[in-house]
Amino acid sequence: QVQLVESGGGLVQAGDSLRLSCAASGRTLSRYTMGWFRQAPGKEREFVAYISWSGGSADHADSVKGRFTISGDKAKNTVYLQMNSLKPEDTAVYYCAADERLYSSSYYSRAGMKYRGKGTLVTVSS
Numbered sequence: 001q002v003q004l005v006e007s008g009g010g011l012v013q014a015g016d017s018l019r020l021s022c023a024a025s026g027r028t029l030s031r032y033t034m035g036w037f038r039q040a041p042g043k044e045r046e047f048v049a050y051i052s053w054s055g056g057s058a059d060h061a062d063s064v065k066g067r068f069t070i071s072g073d074k075a076k077n078t079v080y081l082q083m084n085s086l087k088p089e090d091t092a093v094y095y096c097a098a099d100e101r102l103y104s105s106s107y108y109s110r111a112g113m114k115y116r117g118k119g120t121l122v123t124v125s126s
Contacts, residue, residue, distance in 0.1 A: 002026045002115040004096045009120030020081040022096030034079040038092035047109040093119040
């Protein structure tokens, strides 16, 4: 079992930056794929990014490419999502996620990941 706790959300203005953190516990995550998803009010869950420490790969959704960057610190069992040039449409609850499997971004977009945190709210005002 993996426990995921997000932090770093808040209220910012358009154009600002924010960094989300996800602290993972329960198991060593060196073989896991870690990801971020978001869900805006009235909308479906959206894949944001994933990083695989074992596979050495990472990817981001087209909607955030060039603005958001996922990274991780294996020693701290922590994953980050650096969000720059935030837009009002980025407003959502952001969830950290983890999975033992490494698949493509399109797969995670459809199926999500096995473990998920409770989320942290990011609000971007115009």
